[in-house]
Amino acid sequence: MNDASNSPNTSGNVPGQTPDQQPNEAPPQAGQPSPDNNYDPHGRTDADKRVFSAPTTTMSQANEAILAQPPLTFTGLKLGEPYQVAAGLTAVLKSAQYSWGWDGVGRGTKALLNLNQKDGFDCSSCAWPDPDGHRSVAEFCENGAKATASDADTRRADPDFFAKHSLVDLSNMTDRDLNNSGRLTHPLVRRPGDTHYRQIEWTEAFQLVASELNALPSPDEAVFYTSGKVPNEPAYLFQLFVRQFGTNNLPDCSNMCHESSGSALSPTLGLGKGSVTLDDIHEAEVILIMGQNPGTNHPRMLTALQIAKKKGAKIIALNPLHETGLSHFKNPQDFMNPIKAVGTLLGRGTPIADLYLQVRINGDLAALRGIMKHLLEADAAAPGSVIDHAFIEEYTDHYDDFVTTIRQTSWADIEAISGLTKAQLKEAADLIGPKKKYVTCWAMGITQHKNGVMCIQEIVNLHLMKGAIGIPGAGTCPVRGHSNVQGDRTMGIWERPEAAFLDSLKKEFNFEPPREHGLDTVDSIKAMHEGKTKVFFSLGGNLLAAGPDTEFVAEAMRKQSLTVFVSTKLNRGHLTTGRTSLILPCLTHVDIDRQTSGQQFTSCENSMGVVSQNKGVLEPLDGQMLSEVAIISGVAIATLGSRSTADWVGFTENYDTIRDSVARVIPGFEEFNRKIRQPGGFYLPNGPRERKFTTETGKANFSVTQLEPHRLEPGQLVLMSIRSHDQFNTTIYDYNDRYRGVYNERRVIFLNPDDMKTLGIAEQELVNITSHFEGQQRHLAKFVAIPYAIPKGNAAAYYPEVNPLVPVGSVADVSNTPTSKFVVITLTPTREMYPSANFTSA
Numbered sequence: 001m002n003d004a005s006n007s008p009n010t011s012g013n014v015p016g017q018t019p020d021q022q023p024n025e026a027p028p029q030a031g032q033p034s035p036d037n038n039y040d041p042h043g044r045t046d047a048d049k050r051v052f053s054a055p056t057t058t059m060s061q062a063n064e065a066i067l068a069q070p071p072l073t074f075t076g077l078k079l080g081e082p083y084q085v086a087a088g089l090t091a092v093l094k095s096a097q098y099s100w101g102w103d104g105v106g107r108g109t110k111a112l113l114n115l116n117q118k119d120g121f122d123c124s125s126c127a128w129p130d131p132d133g134h135r136s137v138a139e140f141c142e143n144g145a146k147a148t149a150s151d152a153d154t155r156r157a158d159p160d161f162f163a164k165h166s167l168v169d170l171s172n173m174t175d176r177d178l179n180n181s182g183r184l185t186h187p188l189v190r191r192p193g194d195t196h197y198r199q200i201e202w203t204e205a206f207q208l209v210a211s212e213l214n215a216l217p218s219p220d221e222a223v224f225y226t227s228g229k230v231p232n233e234p235a236y237l238f239q240l241f242v243r244q245f246g247t248n249n250l251p252d253c254s255n256m257c258h259e260s261s262g263s264a265l266s267p268t269l270g271l272g273k274g275s276v277t278l279d280d281i282h283e284a285e286v287i288l289i290m291g292q293n294p295g296t297n298h299p300r301m302l303t304a305l306q307i308a309k310k311k312g313a314k315i316i317a318l319n320p321l322h323e324t325g326l327s328h329f330k331n332p333q334d335f336m337n338p339i340k341a342v343g344t345l346l347g348r349g350t351p352i353a354d355l356y357l358q359v360r361i362n363g364d365l366a367a368l369r370g371i372m373k374h375l376l377e378a379d380a381a382a383p384g385s386v387i388d389h390a391f392i393e394e395y396t397d398h399y400d401d402f403v404t405t406i407r408q409t410s411w412a413d414i415e416a417i418s419g420l421t422k423a424q425l426k427e428a429a430d431l432i433g434p435k436k437k438y439v440t441c442w443a444m445g446i447t448q449h450k451n452g453v454m455c456i457q458e459i460v461n462l463h464l465m466k467g468a469i470g471i472p473g474a475g476t477c478p479v480r481g482h483s484n485v486q487g488d489r490t491m492g493i494w495e496r497p498e499a500a501f502l503d504s505l506k507k508e509f510n511f512e513p514p515r516e517h518g519l520d521t522v523d524s525i526k527a528m529h530e531g532k533t534k535v536f537f538s539l540g541g542n543l544l545a546a547g548p549d550t551e552f553v554a555e556a557m558r559k560q561s562l563t564v565f566v567s568t569k570l571n572r573g574h575l576t577t578g579r580t581s582l583i584l585p586c587l588t589h590v591d592i593d594r595q596t597s598g599q600q601f602t603s604c605e606n607s608m609g610v611v612s613q614n615k616g617v618l619e620p621l622d623g624q625m626l627s628e629v630a631i632i633s634g635v636a637i638a639t640l641g642s643r644s645t646a647d648w649v650g651f652t653e654n655y656d657t658i659r660d661s662v663a664r665v666i667p668g669f670e671e672f673n674r675k676i677r678q679p680g681g682f683y684l685p686n687g688p689r690e691r692k693f694t695t696e697t698g699k700a701n702f703s704v705t706q707l708e709p710h711r712l713e714p715g716q717l718v719l720m721s722i723r724s725h726d727q728f729n730t731t732i733y734d735y736n737d738r739y740r741g742v743y744n745e746r747r748v749i750f751l752n753p754d755d756m757k758t759l760g761i762a763e764q765e766l767v768n769i770t771s772h773f774e775g776q777q778r779h780l781a782k783f784v785a786i787p788y789a790i791p792k793g794n795a796a797a798y799y800p801e802v803n804p805l806v807p808v809g810s811v812a813d814v815s816n817t818p819t820s821k822f823v824v825i826t827l828t829p830t831r832e833m834y835p836s837a838n839f840t841s842a
Contacts, residue, residue: 047816048523051809054776055551067171068544068554068576070801075735077745077784077834083738085349086295086302086325094142102149107618111152111590114617115140118679122604122614124151124229124589125728127480128300129278129606132680141299146733150569151588152618155182157570159199162188166195171575176732178570184585185623192579202624202634205582210638212535212562219246221533223524226252226493227540228482231602231614233658234628237651238539239492241636244511244644248518252493253541254485255521259815260447261478264456268701270687270694273486275475276439277608282307283473285437290318290364291445295325295739296725298479302329306350314431317353319445320361320720321796322789324739326353355427360419360791361718362822364446365455366707367418367425369409372462374429376406386433388467395691395700396464402702409707417709419791437473438466448821452812457703464700470691480607481729487605490666495520504665510645521547522816525808528556536578537564539628544573545730548806548818566631571730586628591620593627596653603676605684612681629655712824716772717755720821721799730800750788750796759827761785764834767827771805778805784834795825
């Protein structure tokens with residue numbers, strides 16, 4: 001690692017650390033707060049609102065030999081009782097099983113001991129923050145261990161592997177088996193008419209991309225997609241290359257997850273990110289968790305909730321499913337403490353939720369209305385005891401309009417839409433009412449609805465009522481998914497960049513960036529499908545599986561002249577391609593990245609705005625993988641040539657030069673190379689955390705939202721997509737979902753037992769699913785019906801299996817995010833039972 005100054009360190013401190021900073025102190029706050037560059041406060045006013053026809057295929061087997069969906073095969077369902085306690089000894093054993101089984105004991109142990117450490121590498125799964133001070137020797141969760149084991153996999157998907165397996169053969173493998181085929185080791189090409197991927201040299205691959213891009217009549221005929229796992233340095237270079245090429249077509253996975261959060265937070269609080277730190281979670285008196293399943297999706301969050309509980313916090317869970325992680329938690333780290341180990345093993349763990357409100361799917365906005373209606377009534381009875389009128393007067397605007405809306409909302413509407421009673425919501429209000437230190441956490445169960453932006457605005461309304469923002473122990477907490485999804489947006493991966501950011505790029509690199517807004521993810525899919533684009537370039541990710549309307553996306557991909565995938569592991573998206581396709585293998589977070597100037601490191605920004613180092617610790621497998629930085633630079637040099645003023649070679653040789661440029665372009669990153677070398681990194685500016693609201697009014701804004709009933713036809717249900725426990729995003733590690741008692745099968749649908757009786761569906765009967773949108777129908781065949789504790793009228797199933805049911809035209813207002821958590825469906829019983837019904841005890 002190169003010190004930014006290249007001067008000897010004679011102070012006795014850690015390089016880059018100020019003399020008075022101790023290694024376990026919290027990272028320092030960055031200097032002057034700056035406007036958020038991440039979100040347009042007016043939302044996607046230019047989004048493509050057209051309703052496109054449903055794909056012509058029900059399953060990709062119908063017309064295409066290369067399957068765009070997982071094959072319709074069953075893997076051996078076993079059912080047990082849902083778990084009542086999350087993590088515990090089982091999580092420890094599973095972590096070891098994956099790490100040692102895939103990577104070997106020595107390699108696997110070394111990776112885990114350096115995972116999320118201050119001088120190690122950042123977990124490539126979720127973006128939950130690490131402690132500022134002391135960190136455990138095992139600062140990871142089961143999901144992190146799985147992701148790291150997958151990244152460090154010693155199995156190889158090399159040219160010999162692809163010579164043995166045609167694309168048709170590969171598409172008939174399950175998504176688990178595609179991932180488990182091993183690390184991609186060599187650049188590969190599929191040319192027109194080829195049945196297999198074949199090895200290609202890097203220089204030829206770069207030239208192929210350059211030739212296709214430079215032949216386009218317009219740069220806007222290319223789409224450049226980014227995954228949230230991409231670290232800051234390659235993300236910065238990627239957006240620079242794309243803008244020097246001449247387009248703002250920079251869709252990313254954030255368009256499909258927390259775009260609704262940013263679209264709500266920017267106009268109300270002035271920053272499209274959360275306002276809390278990890279210490280705020282620890283110090284909170286009340287925590288409301290909405291539309292989130294931390295036990296499976298962000299397991300390290302449970303440690304923070306455990307700390308808060310031990311300090312007396314009350315936790316309210318608002319979720320359609322009873323999730324194990326919100327019930328009880330056994331901290332795996334306690335097994336390393338002889339004093340705690342026996343009690344942890346024998347006990348029931350820490351109770352998490354004090355109040356569990358099983359809201360109907362998309363009943364959250366109504367539930368919030370009910371809570372706030374109770375709070376207004378309580379404050380009217382004892383003025384000033386519940387609502388912070390002084391904060392409202394000094395820091396907010398539009399309060400009176402908001403209050404009028406709440407008071408005019410009827411309890412009948414609140415109860416009908418939320419599925420909760422006035423009395424249940426009063427329990428929540430009674431917990432929140434007398435407290436000031438209040439945090440709300442939310443995730444995809446809130447953002448992926450048509451009214452997702454309004455629901456988050458209602459969350460903000462509740463915080464502003466209480467003055468619960470900008471004080472210790474209080475604030476907003478959108479829980480981000482992928483490791484650097486927030487950092488990628490900070491680096492400029494966005495289709496709607498602000499003028500100030502483009503002006504800084506122009507000054508730094510002496511070129512005129514494109515000013516016209518580009519395409520987000522949904523609009524990119526539509527443009528690709530219409531043949532308006534010819535090149536799709538994906539830096540990480542798996543848009544085919546992550547996006548809505550799978551067969552529509554597949555049709556769009558097949559219409560491209562060139563598809564390019566920068567990846568570490570094989571996925572189904574690599575198989576549904578344009579006429580020519582490239583797979584360019586890159587290093588992972590855990591791999592040592594050596595360049596001309598020595599070992600390099602990158603950086604990531606977590607959910608709470610801390611930017612810290614990401615430095616690999618394992619020798620890469622033998623092969624020809626390059627770093628993401630080197631791949632982007634190679635493509636840029638071949639494509640742009642003398643048109644670019646950027647020093648792409650210098651960027652690749654020493655990543656400090658990238659960070660020096662970031663420091664000059666992006667506010668909050670001043671002295672980037674010095675601050676990133678401080679143990680634990682540094683915080684970015686956060687106006688709401690300091691009660692500085694850089695909105696159009698100069699204040700935090702209350703919002704007036706619309707509460708609309710959900711109108712369904714007889715026999716219709718509302719389906720939400722969910723993850724199983726053995727997956728992260730679209731990566732499937734195994735077929736199990738032990739917390740919900742489902743083993744060795746993913747093709748299942750969870751239903752309310754009363755709904756099953758009404759619809760005449762037997763337990764473990766196979767059902768066909770049809771989704772309904774704007775007169776269109778989309779179909780999936782043969783899912784196993786499983787009775788589950790879910791509200792009447794609701795259903796749940798795993799993605800990506802049910803993504804073909806999500807219409808590309810069904811999106812959230814303002815944010816244009818696919819409504820994957822609200823799909824109107826009907827079920828048709830097949831009168832065929834699951835072929836090997838097998839009940840077991842978990």
